Amino acid sequence: xxxxxxxxxxxYFAHKEQQENLPRSLTLTNTVFADLPAxxxxxxxxxxxxxxxxxxxxxxxxxxxxxxxxxxRQGKTHMVNDPAEGMKSLIEW
Numbered sequence: 001x002x003x004x005x006x007x008x009x010x011x012y013f014a015h016k017e018q019q020e021n022l023p024r025s026l027t028l029t030n031t032v033f034a035d036l037p038a039x040x041x042x043x044x045x046x047x048x049x050x051x052x053x054x055x056x057x058x059x060x061x062x063x064x065x066x067x068x069x070x071x072x073r074q075g076k077t078h079m080v081n082d083p084a085e086g087m088k089s090l091i092e093w
Contacts, residue, residue, distance in 0.1 A: 050086040
């Protein structure tokens, strides 16, 4: 039987931090994700062309909060704030 998702809202930030660090010390397979607002997820979807291109070319990237794309290229970190800027950077590279 597959375990269900659990949604937790913490009153104190310290308790949230303790809970996020707990799975690292367990031997069970646990995954903790931050819940992002729908508007943030929709905005991140506008970057899909860029993220697919980066992934296909084995270029490392990660999400900054809320909708920044951090790209590692030639030992430098590049921050992209909007999809048009990101596409322009990809074309220049």
